[in-house]
Amino acid sequence: MASSLVPVLTFRDALLFTVTSALFSHLVFNKFEPNKPRPLVVLLGLLPLIPTATLSTHYASLWQPFVVAYTTYYTALLLSVGIYRVSPFHPLSRYPGPLPAKLSKFWSVWIASTGKQHEYFKRLHEKFGPCVRISPNELSFLDAGAIAPIMGNDGLPKGPMWDGRRHPDWNPSLIGTRDIQDHKRRRNRWNRAFTSASVKEYEPTISRRALQLVEQLEKRAKNKETVDIAKWLSFFTFDFMGDMAFGGGFELMQEDDKDGLWKVMEEGIGNASLIHHIPWACRYLMQMNIFTKDTIALRSFGLRRVTARKEQGSHVKDMFHHIIDEDGLEPIPPPFSEIVSDAILAIVAGSDTTATVMSNLFYGVLTNPSHYARLRKEVDTIFPPGEGNPFDAAKLAEIPILNATINEALRLSPAVVNGTQRATPRGSGGKMIGEHYVPGGTALIVPTYSLHRDKRYFSPAPDMFWPDRWLFPSGTLVEDPSKANVKHEKVPLVTDHSAFIPFSVGPANCVGKNLAQVEMRMIVSLLVQRFEMRLIDEYDPKDWERKLEDRFVLKKSILPIVIKDRSI
Numbered sequence: 374m375a376s377s378l379v380p381v382l383t384f385r386d387a388l389l390f391t392v393t394s395a396l397f398s399h400l401v402f403n404k405f406e407p408n409k410p411r412p413l414v415v416l417l418g419l420l421p422l423i424p425t426a427t428l429s430t431h432y433a434s435l436w437q438p439f440v441v442a443y444t445t446y447y448t449a450l451l452l453s454v455g456i457y458r459v460s461p462f463h464p465l466s467r468y469p470g471p472l473p474a475k476l477s478k479f480w481s482v483w484i485a486s487t488g489k490q491h492e493y494f495k496r497l498h499e500k501f502g503p504c505v506r507i508s509p510n511e512l513s514f515l516d517a518g519a520i521a522p523i524m525g526n527d528g529l530p531k532g533p534m535w536d537g538r539r540h541p542d543w544n545p546s547l548i549g550t551r552d553i554q555d556h557k558r559r560r561n562r563w564n565r566a567f568t569s570a571s572v573k574e575y576e577p578t579i580s581r582r583a584l585q586l587v588e589q590l591e592k593r594a595k596n597k598e599t600v601d602i603a604k605w606l607s608f609f610t611f612d613f614m615g616d617m618a619f620g621g622g623f624e625l626m627q628e629d630d631k632d633g634l635w636k637v638m639e640e641g642i643g644n645a646s647l648i649h650h651i652p653w654a655c656r657y658l659m660q661m662n663i664f665t666k667d668t669i670a671l672r673s674f675g676l677r678r679v680t681a682r683k684e685q686g687s688h689v690k691d692m693f694h695h696i697i698d699e700d701g702l703e704p705i706p707p708p709f710s711e712i713v714s715d716a717i718l719a720i721v722a723g724s725d726t727t728a729t730v731m732s733n734l735f736y737g738v739l740t741n742p743s744h745y746a747r748l749r750k751e752v753d754t755i756f757p758p759g760e761g762n763p764f765d766a767a768k769l770a771e772i773p774i775l776n777a778t779i780n781e782a783l784r785l786s787p788a789v790v791n792g793t794q795r796a797t798p799r800g801s802g803g804k805m806i807g808e809h810y811v812p813g814g815t816a817l818i819v820p821t822y823s824l825h826r827d828k829r830y831f832s833p834a835p836d837m838f839w840p841d842r843w844l845f846p847s848g849t850l851v852e853d854p855s856k857a858n859v860k861h862e863k864v865p866l867v868t869d870h871s872a873f874i875p876f877s878v879g880p881a882n883c884v885g886k887n888l889a890q891v892e893m894r895m896i897v898s899l900l901v902q903r904f905e906m907r908l909i910d911e912y913d914p915k916d917w918e919r920k921l922e923d924r925f926v927l928k929k930s931i932l933p934i935v936i937k938d939r940s941i
């Protein structure tokens with residue numbers, strides 16, 4: 374194998390040369406973060422061939438220098454990366470965090486796979502303080518003061534996780550658009566779809582679907598069937614968002630999940646919540662059927678529905694009307710691939726989020742009988758049973774206990790569990806977040822679940838479902854509900870609205886917030902008005918929180934209840 378083109382090095386120098394090549398590779402990775410196939414093939418596949426040649430003069434066979442060179446090269450590369458990440462030379466070295474998290478993003482994948490990442494972050498903050506390094510280049514800020522500089526009007530662009538949540542060949546949806554200007558351009562159409570006037574136009578569709586839900590539940594009440602209310606709420610929101618995004622197309626409440634689309638979406642969300650931690654690997658994993666089959670099935674469905682909706686047009690101004698810019702207000706018509714991505718986003722972002730919050734709400738209400746009684750009394754006063762339907766959005770917005778109950782469900786179990794990532798652009802010189810300097814190229818989160826359960830912002834009983842905290846101004850002296858046996862001992866209430874961010878804040882906050890709130894108020898008050906509900910006797914209420922999973926959005930399990938029609 375020795376050739377006159379290969380310099381003859383001693384064995385030791387040849388090994389040293391291999392290690393030096395690996396260090397060079399690390400420098401290139403560190404500076405340019407290459408993730409496209411060509412540079413990766415060069416750095417990881419071809420470059421070690423040169424040390425292989427220098428080692429070949431010391432071996433008789435072909436494969437031995439190959440194995441020695443590649444093993445030495447990869448070991449040196451991994452060691453170099455690992456040592457650098459935990460060394461004082463790393464730009465985030467001053468931030469505390471667990472060792473495995475500093476070493477590799479694969480630690481985040483492991484934690485995410487447990488479904489309990491939200492609880493892990495909470496524990497990390499309890500141990501390390503308000504600012505924690507949660508992966509090699511990522512910080513978590515458990516601090517209400519960090520919300521504005523990270524997500525507010527002068528905040529940061531979206532983080533790299535969004536590159537790991539989309540197929541590299543497709544136009545990203547609004548939520549995955551990282552460029553601030555491009556996001557702003559696209560957001561205009563979405564903003565028009567969710568003005569108060571637009572949401573008003575959607576109310577008849579909500580009430581039609583809400584009555585369909587009631588009809589289905591009435592049948593089950595009559596047959597004394599156990600009802601998984603969490604599933605029914607998902608079916609309702611899925612059908613409704615199908616109306617909004619595609620002008621119809623889902624009939625889960627009527628026909629169950631016969632095409633398996635709901636299941637596809639649930640499973641797709643699970644995979645994405647792992648892959649988004651390693652965005653560079655996304656383009657490769659997305660070539661594998663096991664990772665893409667759900668995404669492709671959803672995309673194909675979206676393509677068919679968007680084509681049909683475009684051809685048929687619509688007599689109502691649904692959400693799609695604005696997303697597609699049927700009024701022609703945009704200087705350039707939005708491209709078809711963008712519309713498909715956004716229509717699918719509406720289903721993914723708008724259905725399970727709302728259903729999960731309502732399921733958490735019913736769990737909270739049904740495990741707190743005295744609160745349930747108060748909520749029902751208030752709803753009955755405004756919408757007496759048997760006297761019409763509670764679809765008056767203006768009246769609903771004014772029912773204090775109803776809105777306190779919704780807020781408490783949003784606080785305790787935020788649907789987008791840890792919020793979404795932002796990042797300081799590479800080479801930007803970084804940004805000050807409070808007193809902390811964050812260098813360029815750093816991803817950041819504000820962990821919503823931990824923030825909402827932080828006693829500095831919500832006290833007393835931050836881990837308890839206690840809607841009353843929303844009924845009084847901060848500072849009011851209240852009895853601690855978690856110490857029900859210690860009567861008359863009063864503590865000052867803390868309900869810090871600036872730390873309440875279930876819909877996030879700033880120019881990329883949840884655009885569907887108004888719609889979600891109207892929807893939740895209508896459904897909750899309608900179900901309370903129409904049905905007597907209780908958890909089935911065999912159900913262990915502890916199962917609910919135990920089985921909640923952080924899959925980027927909160928994934929719920931079953932909530933089996935018995936229902937009785939109140940009018941009978």
Ligand code: HEM
Binds near residue numbers: 727878
């Ligand atoms: C209770 C229900 C909901 C909750 C808790 C919720 C929460 C959130 C959160 C936390 C974000 C991330 C914002 C950020 O990155 O800063 C978000 C984004 C978004 N949500 Fe919602 N959401 C809900 C319902 C809805 C509904 C009904 C829609 C209607 C289509 C919707 C559409 C969107 C869209 C399009 C985005 C991306 C916004 C952007 O990137 O500009 N959401 N939502």
